[in-house]
């Protein structure tokens with residue numbers, strides 16, 4: 001699982017003549033081994049891939065004017081489905097279907113009554129309970145978690161006992177937030193998360209900040225709050241009054257957070273917090289969250305502590321029941337966003353993959369991943385080659401960096417690792433069982449099961465606060481939401497690590513027998529895109545261990561680097577780092593395959609008449625092909641991503657004989673790291 005990057009480490013010290021000899025040897029070796037027999041053994045993968053690529057092409061489009069239309073024009077016609085809109089969705093769908101089939105006639109191995117269920121039993125029970133649920137019953141969540149052992153939610157007690165007075169004196173907003181934090185709720189009145197420390201990426205700290213809020217109130221938002229309250233069983237008229245109150249309160253909170261001066265995050269001890277904010281019992285709050293005693297020198301990181309002082313004042317002036325209602329509404333929002341809308345098999349499988357990612361990854365590895373050794377050898381090999389090609393680019397030093405800056409970049413590249421499957425290196429069934437030991441699924445209460453899994457994730461996050469730093473290969477990411485279930489790779493800049501989900505290592509993106517040209521256009525590009533995030537405007541600030549370093553900032557301030565970023569923004573984007581990774585990813589993947597030192601097979605394949613370089617760009621397009629009906633977040637839409645990357649890439653224009661002035665042949669091309 002560790003990226004053993006031999007090619008990079010050795011080639012940097014080999015003299016030129018020796019390198020040429022080595023190159024000659026590898027080429028000869030390759031010529032001998034890539035016999036006709038070997039090619040035909042792989043032919044079914046390549047033939048299938050070619051059939052797919054050709055079926056998406058629209059030959060009425062001119063590749064020099066609209067390459068997306070040319071390469072992907074018939075994709076939507078070939079994939080008429082409601083389940084996905086592009087290729088990563090297709091892979092997700094494959095995974096969902098595989099897992100659904102796996103659990104179709106599943107027999108429990110253990111007995112939930114006895115408490116000896118296996119991890120697969122737990123996954124199955126969670127899935128089955130989800131699938132048997134008709135509707136989300138949000139009142140159920142409020143029954144499962146109350147503000148405290150003795151106090152109910154004011155609106156819930158109104159519903160059950162119309163004339164009872166709510167015991168406001170027994171309610172403590174901070175302790176209620178502590179209780180909900182144990183279910184991973186970041187907080188209503190402030191935000192509490194666990195982060196790697198600013199200066200030390202393998203040591204974790206609690207970070208306290210202003211809460212996330214909608215930027216502006218609107219009638220649409222009011223209606224949403226109203227709908228939520230009525231769904232929780234609050235009568236219409238009453239819900240309207242409360243929704244208005246909540247909106248007003250949120251407005252006050254928003255004002256607080258705006259008027260507070262921004263300041264750098266500070267690390268403060270509990271003692272220092274006590275001095276600055278005597279009104280807020282932080283020690284008790286944190287003890288309730290973590291479940292153990294804390295001394296006064298326990299440290300947290302806090303942003304805008306003045307906000308908290310002002311918050312304390314606001315809370316004192318506000319009816320406790322309104323605060324309780326506000327926390328309740330925010331908590332419900334969190335649960336609904338995290339839960340399932342339609343309790344169909346597919347939706348439930350999504351949910352399983354999101355909430356039980358570690359267990360599902362382990363199951364996937366054993367049941368569906370296939371030839372593990374070949375996959376990993378090939379991925380590690382390519383990772384090494386890609387790093388080598390980027391290193392060559394860096395060494396040319398077109399940005400005229402000094403030696404310290406260059407060393408910083410090459411060390412970072414050299415130390416970058418991959419984790420296939422987001423599991424620790426020595427993962428075992430015992431490890432997974434231990435992870436889920438405290439989870440015992442009910443057979444009929446989805447809501448309770450959901451809460452158990454939220455609690456588990458939060459407790460694993462909290463464990464990071466006291467855990468000793470683990471060796472890099474034992475690290476795995478405790479993700480949530482989209483990251484937890486992602487089937488596409490991602491880069492963690494605080495770990496200098498690329499995570500490649502098992503599911504990504506399958507067709508149409510990857511197969512270890514795929515021809516190098518096809519493989520590098522799709523998988524090679526995506527992997528390079530992730531590597532390049534370590535060197536974009538954000539990633540560059542962090543060193544090989546994921547810690548901020550001044551030398552990183554000095555590179556970001558380099559005039560060539562700055563003008564590259566400006567060039568990328570010629571057409572407006574909110575995701576300049578993504579463009580950066582696309583542009584540079586494409587060029588480094590291309591160099592790795594077609595560069596003079598390439599050890600990959602870039603020769604014309606026998607299974608197609610499409611010239612090698614054109615084939616590479618068609619394969620590159622595969623990652624972006626779709627029906628464009630999906631939502632694009634954090635990135636430009638797929639067609640724009642494809643077009644912009646290619647417009648800026650000279651070899652594309654050469655391969656397709658595009659002329660200056662053609663839409664796909666940008667006159668001024670952005671150059672990054674060169």
Ligand SMILES: [Zn+2]
Pocket residue numbers: 529530533577578581
């Ligand atoms: Zn990206």
